Amino acid sequence: MKVVLKDLVKDFKSADTVAVNGINLEIDQGELAVLLGPSGCGKTTTLRMIAGLEQPDSGRIYIAGRDITDLAPKDRRVAMVFQNFSMYPTMNVYDNIAFPLHAIKMDKKEIDRTVREVARLVNIDQLLERSLRQVSGGEAQRVALARAMVRRPEVFLMDEPLSNLDAKLRVQLRTEIKRLHQDTGTTFIFVTHDQEEAMTLGDKIIVMNRGDIQQVGTPHEVFFSPRNAFVANFVGTPSMNMLPGSLRIEESGRMFAAFPGFELELPRRFAAGLRRMSSHHVIWGIRPEAIKLVSGPGDNCVPGVVELVEALGSRDLMFVRVQDQLFGVIVDALDSLAVGEACHLHFDGAHMHLFDADSELSLLLDEKAKGA
Amino acid sequence: MIVPARERIFAYAILIAMAVLVLIPVVAGSLTAFKPQIIWISSPPVWFFEPTLENFEFVLITRQNWLHLRNSLIISIGSVLIALVLGVPAAYGFARFRFRGSKGLMQWLISLRMIPPIVVGLPFYAMFLFLERATGLGLRDTHLGLILTYQTFLLPLVIWMMRGYFVELPAAMEESAMVEGYTRIGALWRVVLPVVWPGIVATALLNFIFAWNEFFLALILAGNNTSTLPMAAGTYIVRARVEWGNLFAVNLIIMMPVIVLTIILRRQLVKGLTFGILE
Numbered sequence: 001m002k003v004v005l006k007d008l009v010k011d012f013k014s015a016d017t018v019a020v021n022g023i024n025l026e027i028d029q030g031e032l033a034v035l036l037g038p039s040g041c042g043k044t045t046t047l048r049m050i051a052g053l054e055q056p057d058s059g060r061i062y063i064a065g066r067d068i069t070d071l072a073p074k075d076r077r078v079a080m081v082f083q084n085f086s087m088y089p090t091m092n093v094y095d096n097i098a099f100p101l102h103a104i105k106m107d108k109k110e111i112d113r114t115v116r117e118v119a120r121l122v123n124i125d126q127l128l129e130r131s132l133r134q135v136s137g138g139e140a141q142r143v144a145l146a147r148a149m150v151r152r153p154e155v156f157l158m159d160e161p162l163s164n165l166d167a168k169l170r171v172q173l174r175t176e177i178k179r180l181h182q183d184t185g186t187t188f189i190f191v192t193h194d195q196e197e198a199m200t201l202g203d204k205i206i207v208m209n210r211g212d213i214q215q216v217g218t219p220h221e222v223f224f225s226p227r228n229a230f231v232a233n234f235v236g237t238p239s240m241n242m243l244p245g246s247l248r249i250e251e252s253g254r255m256f257a258a259f260p261g262f263e264l265e266l267p268r269r270f271a272a273g274l275r276r277m278s279s280h281h282v283i284w285g286i287r288p289e290a291i292k293l294v295s296g297p298g299d300n301c302v303p304g305v306v307e308l309v310e311a312l313g314s315r316d317l318m319f320v321r322v323q324d325q326l327f328g329v330i331v332d333a334l335d336s337l338a339v340g341e342a343c344h345l346h347f348d349g350a351h352m353h354l355f356d357a358d359s360e361l362s363l364l365l366d367e368k369a370k371g372a
Numbered sequence: 373m374i375v376p377a378r379e380r381i382f383a384y385a386i387l388i389a390m391a392v393l394v395l396i397p398v399v400a401g402s403l404t405a406f407k408p409q410i411i412w413i414s415s416p417p418v419w420f421f422e423p424t425l426e427n428f429e430f431v432l433i434t435r436q437n438w439l440h441l442r443n444s445l446i447i448s449i450g451s452v453l454i455a456l457v458l459g460v461p462a463a464y465g466f467a468r469f470r471f472r473g474s475k476g477l478m479q480w481l482i483s484l485r486m487i488p489p490i491v492v493g494l495p496f497y498a499m500f501l502f503l504e505r506a507t508g509l510g511l512r513d514t515h516l517g518l519i520l521t522y523q524t525f526l527l528p529l530v531i532w533m534m535r536g537y538f539v540e541l542p543a544a545m546e547e548s549a550m551v552e553g554y555t556r557i558g559a560l561w562r563v564v565l566p567v568v569w570p571g572i573v574a575t576a577l578l579n580f581i582f583a584w585n586e587f588f589l590a591l592i593l594a595g596n597n598t599s600t601l602p603m604a605a606g607t608y609i610v611r612a613r614v615e616w617g618n619l620f621a622v623n624l625i626i627m628m629p630v631i632v633l634t635i636i637l638r639r640q641l642v643k644g645l646t647f648g649i650l651e
Contacts, residue, residue, distance in 0.1 A: 051547075051551050052550075052551070053547050053550070053551070072550075072555065073547075073550040073551045074550060074551070074552070074553045074554060074555065076551075078551060079551060079552070080547070080548060080551045082542075082544035082547070082548060083544070084542050084544055086542060086544035086545050086547070086548040087545075088545065088549075088563050088566075088567075089567055090566040090567055099549070099552060099562075100552035100553055103552060103553030103554050103558075104553060144548075147548075147552070151552065151553065157551075
């Protein structure tokens, strides 16, 4: 079902919770939306307000057109999976899954049928008779998933359900959640601080920081067209190289970003944005993957020295010093250089990002998108 | 946890030495409860004799201490039940919600626990008297009067102990139940209480012991109809004479329920008192 948040506010006065500053958001029927942001950005508070575990100070929440802002959690037809395994330790796996069905007074046979069906769906049908002491962390989270699914909710809410699991299980369960989403066609809202998780799972990513939505877009959009410097920096590992610089425009119309000791020519696509700027201060950025190692000097090439190399498997992350700046550069492991070697870095204009240093907004935004 | 044999023997040796030290007077006294009157205070003490129940018969039937036993049971069980019914939800509230003055209230509650009964005994008596004159509601010499008075000491203990158990539990436990179709009360009842059950047992037992052993407040506020076993024990210490056999018979009756309950509930008790430490 479609979920709509309208001017949702949770203010600082409410102890224990992170503030949310009046956010507006629409999540479409059947979408897997990911709320992404650092801890304390308000993503969990937002999710808990949708679940009804937190009461907003103002604003409304709609599910399928129904205003649920004042409903008790139990009446919202949502299900939630929590970060720490919220199992009921006095019950076995079967009773844990059946528990939500007892609330709606379903008859025993029907409960049994539903529990077994859902357990099969998340591959725990062989664990049903076990006590919770006998299940592992990954299995416990599957039980939580089964328990969430058993009432066929209209919206699934997931609050960092994978972050207490080890890396391998995390990836495995991530795939299963994705599959579950495809099979059920239900709306999912997934909260995480892990941008890789967000990228792989989400149809739509909502990047949040300090109680505000920074950007809403597809994984592709938030990665390749970050709306502001925060999104550019937060999304992507290793993170984008970003440095403050000043703008220099020649009479011929060529534009340069000047840094201490070197300058780089900016592509034409920034022209419109640059004309609107009131100052000359910009934040320039480029992703580590977009920097090329070249053999000699050339346009937009600067000399540097390798200072540190981290192996990432098939690729290496090199840190290259250029004047005062340290650039992260990702290269194929076979092309990697040794510490202390000199090299030339080439910055391709097509991969450059540019932000207004005052507003931190991308210079590629057109005028009306700024207000969004 | 596997402890090496040598350490285990050492630990048991210390425990046994301490137990012997504590138990000598208890055993000696309890033996006296079964002695015929002539050898109560014989010197040197007689260790081997034919045990008799005449002291118990005397205190329970002749002196009608079974009435005191009944009073003690009514007052102790009643006090514990009321303290749990009021204190457990209160403790849950303190654990889960922060509200204006909640911290101060908790500190005030623990301060109640620090007051010696002697400080509140007379004020309570005065209050009962005033209430009786103003409204005709008599609480002096009633079971209810003592049960209510004991809440001054039992409620803080229940709230502090139970709050500790609730705080240990992740809030997600009842929150998921709430999303799954239960009210908060329903979630508390069906999900949280079964988990903290050992804690409730431990809390109930500690409270029962307090109410069961309480002497001073009962002395001031109870009367002929409600006097409890500890008060009955006092009647065997008269002027220059102590009726040792009868006194120890009553003592044994007082000790028995606590010992038996502790043995029956020891598993829950250990679980409850070590909640959150192990596992």
